[in-house]
Amino acid sequence: xxxxxxxxxxTPWAVTIQQRLSTAGLITLGALLAGVAVKTTGLSGKLxxxxxxxxxxxxxxxxxxxxxxxxxAAKDSLLSSLASLAIVLTLIPILSIxxxxxxxxxxxIHFGMFTNDMTMASxxxxxNAGGLLHALVGTILMVxxxxxxxxxxxxxxxxxxTEIRGKLARPIKFLVQAxxxxxxxxxxxxxxxxxxxxxxxxxxxLMGSLAxxxxxxxxxxxxxxxMLLLIPNDLREAGVALGATxxxxxxxxxxxxxxxxxxxxxxxxVARIIGETAPILLVSGGADALNFNPATGAMGxxxxxxxxxxxxxxxxxxxxxxxxxxxxxxxxxxxxxGLARYLSxxxxx
Amino acid sequence: xxxxxxxxxxxxxxxxxxxxxxVSDQIFRAVVTVGGMSSLIILGLIALFLSLKGINVLRxxxxxxxxxSKWEVxxxxxGKIAExxxxxxxxxxxxxxxxxxxxxxxxxxxxxxxxxxxxxARGSAKKLLVSLIDLMAAFPSLLFGFWGFIVLMGSAxxxxxxxxxxxxxxxxFDVPAPIFExxxxxxxxxxxxxxxxxxxxxxxxxxxxxxLDRIQAAYALGASKLSMIRAVVIPxxxxxxxxxxxxxxxxxxxxxxxxxxxxxxxxxxxWQILFGAGGNVASLILLKxxxxxxxxxxxLMAAGxxxxxxxxxxxxxxxxxxxxxxxxxx
Numbered sequence: 290x291x292x293x294x295x296x297x298x299x300t301p302w303a304v305t306i307q308q309r310l311s312t313a314g315l316i317t318l319g320a321l322l323a324g325v326a327v328k329t330t331g332l333s334g335k336l337x338x339x340x341x342x343x344x345x346x347x348x349x350x351x352x353x354x355x356x357x358x359x360x361x362a363a364k365d366s367l368l369s370s371l372a373s374l375a376i377v378l379t380l381i382p383i384l385s386i387x388x389x390x391x392x393x394x395x396x397x398i399h400f401g402m403f404t405n406d407m408t409m410a411s412x413x414x415x416x417n418a419g420g421l422l423h424a425l426v427g428t429i430l431m432v433x434x435x436x437x438x439x440x441x442x443x444x445x446x447x448x449x450x451t452e453i454r455g456k457l458a459r460p461i462k463f464l465v466q467a468x469x470x471x472x473x474x475x476x477x478x479x480x481x482x483x484x485x486x487x488x489x490x491x492x493x494x495l496m497g498s499l500a501x502x503x504x505x506x507x508x509x510x511x512x513x514x515x516m517l518l519l520i521p522n523d524l525r526e527a528g529v530a531l532g533a534t535x536x537x538x539x540x541x542x543x544x545x546x547x548x549x550x551x552x553x554x555x556x557x558x559v560a561r562i563i564g565e566t567a568p569i570l571l572v573s574g575g576a577d578a579l580n581f582n583p584a585t586g587a588m589g590x591x592x593x594x595x596x597x598x599x600x601x602x603x604x605x606x607x608x609x610x611x612x613x614x615x616x617x618x619x620x621x622x623x624x625x626x627g628l629a630r631y632l633s634x635x636x637x638x
Numbered sequence: 639x640x641x642x643x644x645x646x647x648x649x650x651x652x653x654x655x656x657x658x659x660x661v662s663d664q665i666f667r668a669v670v671t672v673g674g675m676s677s678l679i680i681l682g683l684i685a686l687f688l689s690l691k692g693i694n695v696l697r698x699x700x701x702x703x704x705x706x707s708k709w710e711v712x713x714x715x716x717g718k719i720a721e722x723x724x725x726x727x728x729x730x731x732x733x734x735x736x737x738x739x740x741x742x743x744x745x746x747x748x749x750x751x752x753x754x755x756x757x758x759a760r761g762s763a764k765k766l767l768v769s770l771i772d773l774m775a776a777f778p779s780l781l782f783g784f785w786g787f788i789v790l791m792g793s794a795x796x797x798x799x800x801x802x803x804x805x806x807x808x809x810x811f812d813v814p815a816p817i818f819e820x821x822x823x824x825x826x827x828x829x830x831x832x833x834x835x836x837x838x839x840x841x842x843x844x845x846x847x848x849x850l851d852r853i854q855a856a857y858a859l860g861a862s863k864l865s866m867i868r869a870v871v872i873p874x875x876x877x878x879x880x881x882x883x884x885x886x887x888x889x890x891x892x893x894x895x896x897x898x899x900x901x902x903x904x905x906x907x908x909w910q911i912l913f914g915a916g917g918n919v920a921s922l923i924l925l926k927x928x929x930x931x932x933x934x935x936x937x938l939m940a941a942g943x944x945x946x947x948x949x950x951x952x953x954x955x956x957x958x959x960x961x962x963x964x965x966x967x968x
Contacts, residue, residue, distance in 0.1 A: 336796065365862035372758055375750030376767065379838065382831045383774045386785045393788075445673020453670055463957055464677040470885070470953035471946065472892025473779075474920045475684065478942040482687040486935070503680060510677070535659065536666035557776075564778020567894035567924060592780055599784060599899075615781060626773050 315353060319346030343374055390612060390619050397613020406589070407577035412602040416609050423579040424594035424614065427494060430583050431573065431590055432559055434498030435505050440555060442502075443509030447554075450510075451517040452525075452539055462514075469507035476503040477568030485572060494583030497573030497590065501562045509558040516550025516633075517543065549632045556629040560622050566592040591618050684946060692940030695933070699724055703940060707731075709905050709922070711934050724937040726919065726944060728907040732822060733918035733945075735911060736897060737890035739826025740833055745883045748834045752841035753871075757863060768842070775835035783899035786828035791900070794824040798912045813913040820902035822916040828900050829893055833886035840882035840960070844875045881959030888952035892945060894920035919945045 323342035327334075347370040355363035402420035410419030446465060450458050480500040485492065520543055528538030544551070569575070574587025575597065591614055598611035659667065689696075696703055706725025751771070759767055786794075798818045805811040848871050856866040897903075897918050903925050904915040917925075923938050923945075930938060 334796070336793070361862050361865065365864040368753075368864040368867070369758060372750045372754035375747045376754045376759075378747050379751045379771060379834055380767075382785075382790075382834075383770055385789060386774075386777065386781060389785055389789050390781070442673055442676045445670050446676060448670045449674025453667055453674070455671060455674075457674070461674050461677060463954070464681055466957045467950055467953045468677045468681055470888045470892070470949050471681075471684070472894065472920055472949055474894040474923050475688075475892070475942050475946045475949075478923065478939055479684045479687060481935075482691045482939055483683060486691070503684075506677070506680070534663045534666075536662045539666070560776045564780055566778065566780045567920070570924065571927060592778065595780060595784075596895075611784070615784070618778065619781065622776055622778070623773065626776055630769060 311353065312350060315349040316346045319343075319349055343370075346370070387619070390615050393609070393612035394616025394619075395613075397609040397611070398616060402613070406579045407594075408579075412598045412607040412610055413604045414606060416606050416613070421591065421594050421614055421617065423577065423589040424591045425617075426579060426581065427573070427576070427589040427593075428563065428591045430581070431494050431497040431501060431569070431588065432563055434495060434583055435501035435562060436555065436559065438499065438502040439505040439509050439558060443506050443554065443558070444513055444551065446506070446510040447513035447517055448539065450514050452535070452543065465507050465510050468503075469511065471503065472567075473504055473565050474567040474571070476500045477571030479503065480568070480572050491585070492572055492574035492587055493585055494573055494580070494588035497569050497588060498583065500568035500572050501565060504565060504568070505558045505562050508561045509554045512554035512557050513547075513551055516547050516554060519550065520546050553629045553633040556625050556632070560625040560629070563621060563625070564592055564618055566596055569593055570596065591621075681950075685943070688939050688943040688946060691936050692943050695724055695937040695940045699940075704730060704944060707905075707907050709926075709937075711931065722933055722937075724934075724940070726922075726941055728905055729917050729919045729922045729941070730944070731907055731909070732916040733891050733920075733948075735909070735916070736822045736826045736829055736901070736918055737887050739823060739911060740829035740890040741883055741887050743827060744830030744834045744886060745837055747830075748837035748882075748886070749841050749879055751834070751838045752845055753867065755838070755842050756845040757867065757871075771835045771838050775839060779832060779893055779896040780899075782828055782832045783896035786824065786831070786896065786900045790828060790831075791819065791824060794827050795819060798823050802912050810909065811912055813910055815913070817914040818912055820900060820914045821912050822901065822908065823911045825897050825901040825916070825918075826911070828896050829890040832893065832896055833889055836889060837882045837886040840885060841875070841879050844878035844882070844960070845871055848874045877959045877962060881956040881961075884952055884956030884959065888949045888956065891918070891952065892920055892949045893918075894924050897921045898924050 320342050322345045323338050326341045326345070327338045347367065350366050350370060351363045354366040397416055399417045399420075401417055402422070403425070404422055405418075405420030406423035407419045407421075408423075446461065449455065450462060450465075477500050480496050480503075484499065485496055489496070524542050524546055525538055528542040529535070533541065569590050569592050573590060573593070575593040576587040576589045578589075580586050580588050595611045595614040595618065598607045598614065602608065602611070699706075702725055704726050706723070707728035708723045708725045709728075710721075710723045712721040755764060755767060755771075795818045798821060801811050801823075802813055802818070806813075852870045852874075853866060856870050861869065898921040901916055901918075901921065902914045903917040903921050905917065905922070906915060908916045919941055923941055926934060926938060
């Protein structure tokens, strides 16, 4: 009778619990020593503690690795400490920004803000006077207008890059990239120079839409291109093999297959421009009253609402109002972003 | 068989074989091609119209528009413009200064974060971190500006004082008067925070493209993570990461609102980064635009043109670097 022995898989490289515990112990020790250093020496404050904590823990881990293994391992631990420090430094502003907006913004939120505009209230009035209905309406109209302009252009650009792949595909790709680097204020100046000053002589929502669409087109084009590239070539070949023309293949197969990807592109484009301030300040006028007509008269917007409350106010109420507007804006962006993640995370097709 | 014999042998004419697209396809291709050219058209129009508006000022000022640093419009008693001088040098210096601070502070953090995300983080923690950083890239610059003004300013002022105390003998860290608020240093920090997510995202993508066989070969030879990264990841990703840093530089140079809110925009050349005065081209445009007369608007258009061309050059270099080196790993 033969005895079968199944060898247990060995993972000698895996980090053991002991190693984890000793690292955690060293980090705790580092924190303690840093606390002592802050108490006894000239170092002070949160910054002093953080710096001392990082240096002492890194040093402790370095020494331990050197003792247990060798210099190469110790140097390796240095890189992992630095990388961890970097990710912490990246996360601190994100968390701080979100925490600031939420903690300061909730005071500026009240139900009346969705039904009132600022015609009867100044930014320094108590928070529950007035509201940001006009700003929401303005933002929705302007972003919607920008979307109407940008989506066809962005989609056509993406189709050119993925379906036609002409000689100019490479330069066009480069130009789209370059366009995404156009400073937002230049987009505003451009609309001023081409339309407002020579033609309309009036600042209104339509101009805001056009300025925003310059910033939106590259985002939509690039995301849509990426999404169209995800569509397997088999689908295109199947369409052509069935005798469809390229137009029928693209309109009947490729674009419907990429539908959720294109929606993602639209959402990311909207998220890109919804908080844009500089071009809005230059070309949309900025109003405190509700205005449903993009073609005439100044139009308010969320960024303008926040901007005005911050810069012209100065009182506690004005700041609350501004942070309240910021909270609404942030919620909009997070929702849009989550939606895009959800849609693009689903299986394509 | 009689049936066949009775029929005259009708040989169909050979079908014409062609690769010429149908009419519908021709229309489709034409429309898509025209749409595809839109970015070219828009960029061309931006350059054209900003030049058209700015040409008068540029013609008068010529090269001194970018070498002189005086921005003045003098009016006589009737409110007419008596004399005007437009020189952008101070703001150009401010633009480069704050953008350089942003890159020097932000890029190392971003690259190390990207290394962490690619080679250290795993599983759901990685997904969460990546989403958070991507979300931060979508935050509006307005938010960074006000957060920088309200929250960061206090801490940053403290750091600036420390720098000044211990490194004040270096002219760059000296101050003429103890005003540390709203300095180019703080604006640079805000810009650094603004570009970190962007540079992190690009660097991460580039590190992800490092060929896996090389990574595994390095590990198989006994490399630690550090020596693997030094031997494989850095040589493959160097160009792409530099490109990403340039992209961040371009973004920081063109930033308007974040700089305007944080920085005390004063029209003067200020090399002392800790002193609370300075500006950049974009914030100058926003500041002066409100009360600008027609001639000053033209000058601002010219300033916009300079900014546009600058960012275009920086972006072009970054794009070339990312595409030449970034895709090599695949």
